[in-house]
Amino acid sequence: MGNELAILFTRSTTDRERWSLPWKAAQSGEALDVAATRIAQDALGEPPTWIEQIGAFADGKRHPGEADISVAFVGLAPHETASPRPGNTWFPVGDLPPLSPRQRSMVEGATRTIQARLDQAPIAFRLLPPMFTLSELQQLYELLLGKRLHKASFRRALQAAWLVEPTDEWRSEGRGRPAQLYRYAPKKRRRGQRGVRFDLLHP
Amino acid sequence: MGNELAILFTRSTTDRERWSLPWKAAQSGEALDVAATRIAQDALGEPPTWIEQIGAFADGKRHPGEADISVAFVGLAPHETASPRPGNTWFPVGDLPPLSPRQRSMVEGATRTIQARLDQAPIAFRLLPPMFTLSELQQLYELLLGKRLHKASFRRALQAAWLVEPTDEWRSEGRGRPAQLYRYAPKKRRRGQRGVRFDLLHP
DNA sequence: TGACTTTAGTCACAAAAGGTGACTAATTCG
DNA sequence: CGAATTAGTCACCTTTTGTGACTAAAGTCA
Numbered sequence: 001m002g003n004e005l006a007i008l009f010t011r012s013t014t015d016r017e018r019w020s021l022p023w024k025a026a027q028s029g030e031a032l033d034v035a036a037t038r039i040a041q042d043a044l045g046e047p048p049t050w051i052e053q054i055g056a057f058a059d060g061k062r063h064p065g066e067a068d069i070s071v072a073f074v075g076l077a078p079h080e081t082a083s084p085r086p087g088n089t090w091f092p093v094g095d096l097p098p099l100s101p102r103q104r105s106m107v108e109g110a111t112r113t114i115q116a117r118l119d120q121a122p123i124a125f126r127l128l129p130p131m132f133t134l135s136e137l138q139q140l141y142e143l144l145l146g147k148r149l150h151k152a153s154f155r156r157a158l159q160a161a162w163l164v165e166p167t168d169e170w171r172s173e174g175r176g177r178p179a180q181l182y183r184y185a186p187k188k189r190r191r192g193q194r195g196v197r198f199d200l201l202h203p
Numbered sequence: 204m205g206n207e208l209a210i211l212f213t214r215s216t217t218d219r220e221r222w223s224l225p226w227k228a229a230q231s232g233e234a235l236d237v238a239a240t241r242i243a244q245d246a247l248g249e250p251p252t253w254i255e256q257i258g259a260f261a262d263g264k265r266h267p268g269e270a271d272i273s274v275a276f277v278g279l280a281p282h283e284t285a286s287p288r289p290g291n292t293w294f295p296v297g298d299l300p301p302l303s304p305r306q307r308s309m310v311e312g313a314t315r316t317i318q319a320r321l322d323q324a325p326i327a328f329r330l331l332p333p334m335f336t337l338s339e340l341q342q343l344y345e346l347l348l349g350k351r352l353h354k355a356s357f358r359r360a361l362q363a364a365w366l367v368e369p370t371d372e373w374r375s376e377g378r379g380r381p382a383q384l385y386r387y388a389p390k391k392r393r394r395g396q397r398g399v400r401f402d403l404l405h406p
Numbered sequence: 407t408g409a410c411t412t413t414a415g416t417c418a419c420a421a422a423a424g425g426t427g428a429c430t431a432a433t434t435c436g
Numbered sequence: 437c438g439a440a441t442t443a444g445t446c447a448c449c450t451t452t453t454g455t456g457a458c459t460a461a462a463g464t465c466a
Binding site for chain 4: 336337338354355358376377378379380381382383
């Protein structure tokens with residue numbers, strides 16, 4: 001499995017020694033999420049599998065005299081299939097390059113957005129191949145949440161959420177018992193059923 | 204107690220028959236939340252007691268040829284003390300005037316933002332006077348969440364959250380037993396303690 | 407081969423949180 | 437006074453969570 005969460009940075013256009021989040025000026029007549037997807041694709045080599053707006057950022061300090069608003073988005077993409085364009089590099093979260101205050105806020109907002117969506121939308125499944133083991137899924141949740149989860153609790157919550165179904169295939173991963181493969185197959189929510197709340201699961 | 208949730212609208216600048224959310228063009232060199240507070244105050248007569256960004260909205264359809272991005276905020280203010288400026292009127296949610304799709308999205312986003320914050324931040328207390336009864340507090344939560352809560356559950360959750368403390372005053376409200384007055388007095392969160400999640404409380 | 411290690415998958419029990427009705431208390435109204 | 441009304445609390449049950457321990461199926465290695 002992939003082993004860490006990383007953010008894609010681009011060399012700054014003004015100072016080639018520095019790194020910045022990939023960005024471009026908005027084009028007129030284009031929806032914001034479409035623009036964000038395009039910008040991400042330009043840096044990443046492919047479109048992210050999920051994208052969501054974080055919000056608008058402006059501190060009123062940069063570029064005095066002109067309205068300077070940045071609308072930030074988070075996206076996710078699996079490491080494996082991505083092939084970043086030249087000038088773009090992954091930095092592990094927790095070992096980021098020096099950033100402006102505004103960009104730091106954006107990174108922080110990205111983390112919050114991911115963790116808030118994680119139990120409301122199936123974003124984790126978009127980072128996995130069509131068939132996966134429950135251990136892989138759990139490791140992915142742990143990666144995105146930044147904390148360990150307890151195996152039994154995780155699986156129980158997963159069952160309650162009706163998000164996956166087992167296939168009849170198994171995968172042997174070297175040592176240890178082979179794991180059953182599952183696929184993402186959400187069932188209709190039963191009325192009044194609550195969300196998954198993996199985010200609360202304890203180690 | 205106040206009895207319903209309402210949104211403040213302004214007469215549209217282009218079509219005086221229509222209503223729109225209060226807005227103004229951004230001023231340069233001003234932080235977004237400061238601008239939003241100013242705009243709200245201009246319509247409301249006083250600053251809201253809480254404000255938070257909803258996000259940036261743009262459909263790429265209006266004002267072709269110029270980048271047209273709206274950054275929306277939600278704010279809350281108690282009915283009682285507000286004195287809207289002329290040309291501004293409250294509309295109860297659930298009986299809103301006709302709106303553009305974009306403004307409808309904003310209203311929807313406002314509701315979601317309020318309900319998401321409600322159990323994470325003490326925004327409800329900013330709509331109440333320094334001393335209040337638990338029934339008033341519960342009615343306010345019901346207003347903001349748009350659903351009834353069960354009295355015993357509500358109070359149990361409130362206790363667990365260590366947000367209020369009783370005073371030694373009581374208030375008689377006409378008929379019925381007098382209610383004890385409480386004040387907002389959050390205690391330090393104990394490590395690992397979870398949020399309040401009033402939002403899940405059942406009728 | 408057989409003991410040991412490693413990973414998967416499940417269970418069962420305790421603890422915590424949540425849903426709900428019913429009860430007691432203190433007022434006003436008539 | 438008794439009925440009605442609102443506040444405040446309890447008790448009991450159900451559901452959800454936290455957690456350790458157990459069984460299963462592979463590989464490793466002497």
